[in-house]
Amino acid sequence: MTASFLRPARPGRLIGTGRVVHRVGDIAFLEAALTDGDELLITTATATARVIRLDETPNAA
Template sequence: MSGRSGPFWEGVQGRAPLPRAAATLGLEFLDADVENGTIELAFTATEDFTNPVGNVLGAFLAAMLYDTVGPALLATLAPDEFQSTLELHTHFLRPVRPGRILGKGRVVHRAGDIAFLEAILTTPDGTTIATAGATARVIPLGQAPTSV
């Protein structure tokens, strides 16, 4: 994958800094299968992510899911393409404590510039924490919004 380029690959291959939000989540690139549209990532949930009872807030889990579905699509795109998430829906299945969280994402289907995506977060032992589905639009890199 060292021959790939574009904003996503620049970050995961260390040629550019990770986006600040991804760095905050402790994002670590593990693997991608570009042909099959799958990606594996890891996140580090810190004590700063917890609610009053010590569980990782759902908002941080949703951010991890968001940072899994997007890169699943980004990894498959040409260097001059980017993606814009149109919607994300999440399912929180069980609480989790701070620590390493694994994310797996995949492109379920792509039709033209619209892609349907899925992601799952698990503990290192394979227990499912949360899942998400998303819809995204592939856009020219120059059209990537600078703010939402």
């Protein structure tokens, strides 16, 4: 994951949003943002992840 911290977070409400930008097979490209109560952008992040079925994990419930 790569995160860019744009400004300090102040006490109060923080809102996180995320989405899958693109998915090809079992690889997903993700992005997220953190904003404060005034909708000012605090942090952005991107990541690449491998999507696996829950029953394929060693510790599946």
